[in-house]
Amino acid sequence: MEKALIIGSSGGIGRxxxxxxxxxxxxxxxxxxxxxxxxxxxxxSVEAALGLLTGPYDLIFVVTGVLEIDGAEPEKxxxxxxxxxxxxxxxxxxxxxxxxMKHGLRLLPRDRRAVFAAMSARVGSIGDNSxxxxxxxxxxxxxxxxxxxxxxxxxxxxxxxxxCVTMHPGTVATKFTEKYAGRHKTVPPEEAAQNLxxxxxxxxxxxxxxxxxxxxxxxxx
Numbered sequence: 468m469e470k471a472l473i474i475g476s477s478g479g480i481g482r483x484x485x486x487x488x489x490x491x492x493x494x495x496x497x498x499x500x501x502x503x504x505x506x507x508x509x510x511x512s513v514e515a516a517l518g519l520l521t522g523p524y525d526l527i528f529v530v531t532g533v534l535e536i537d538g539a540e541p542e543k544x545x546x547x548x549x550x551x552x553x554x555x556x557x558x559x560x561x562x563x564x565x566x567x568m569k570h571g572l573r574l575l576p577r578d579r580r581a582v583f584a585a586m587s588a589r590v591g592s593i594g595d596n597s598x599x600x601x602x603x604x605x606x607x608x609x610x611x612x613x614x615x616x617x618x619x620x621x622x623x624x625x626x627x628x629x630x631c632v633t634m635h636p637g638t639v640a641t642k643f644t645e646k647y648a649g650r651h652k653t654v655p656p657e658e659a660a661q662n663l664x665x666x667x668x669x670x671x672x673x674x675x676x677x678x679x680x681x682x683x684x685x686x687x688x
Contacts, residue, residue, distance in 0.1 A: 468525040468668075470494045472574065474567050475531035477501045479641030480586070480663075483656035484528060487664060496520065507531050507563030514570050522574030526667065529564045529585040534604060541601040553603040560607035565614045572622060580628045582667050585615050587633035587678060587686075594687030612678050612688065619676030630670050634663055635680040 471488050475481040476497025488495045498505045498516055506512040507529075534541055536559065539552035564585040575581040590601055591608025612633050619631035640653040654662075662681040669683065678686045 468493050470522070470524045471496070471526040471528065472520070472522075472524045472571070473497045474505070474507065474527070474529040474571075475499055475586075478530060479656040480636060480639055480659055481530045483660035484530065484664070487657065487660045488526075496524070507567060508558040510566050510570075513563075513566045517567070517570040517574065520574055523576035523581070524574050525576070525580070526582045526584070527567070527571050527574065528582075528667075529567050531563055532560050532586055532588075539603075541604050543600050545602065548602055553606070556603040556607040557610060560604070561610035561614060564611055565618075568614070568618050572618075572626075575622075575626055575629055577626050578628075580630070581626060582670070583615075583618070583622065583629065583631045584667060585611060585633050587611050587615075587635055589635045589680065589686055591633075592678070592686050592688065609688075616676045616678075623672075623675060628672060630667075630672060630675045632667075632670065632675065633678045634666070635678070635686055636663055637681040 471493050473481050473484050473495060476485050477499035481499065485495050485497050500506055503516065505516045536552065536555040539549060542548055568583065575583060588608045589595055590605050591612055593609060596605065615631055615633045622629050622631050636659045638653045639656055639659040641656055659681065666679055666681065666683045678688065680686050
């Protein structure tokens, strides 16, 4: 890997990915809302930011996302559902990565292996959902999984060596999770970054369109 693009590089995992990749000697471009004014929910912002880049990038990794937007916490019951909160989650966690894909695929090489990845979450798995709750976040991540799976089909027609996947990082010790980690074992962002990159390094074109966790295990849809 020579060049990588990290979308969401100011977050805990994003910063760690940049650091780990740079330590490998990879030339990393990082974009974020706080650092660069990139708003992934605004197509004009995405188009402008990515339009300045030339690539090609061997890895494009979208690691944007939050559990709370404007103070709306994950719902414990359907009675707590808010249309606004659900739409906000969809805009950030599904529409945002879709817009990055729309304007970013041109930055992937066609003549060699390349990876487009987006950060999902195990709670976005329908098959793995036995606890309920978290309606807005769950459904937004499930929608993201569909976007990436569908994008993998299209990407495979033009980029024969490309791999397009969603990833579950585990429970990472960041501001993102500090209120919700509970009894779950957490790992530092640096360890999570190493785990994610190790999995991405080992994926093959036969696995494009899939949903994988930090250990490389496929997560059910």
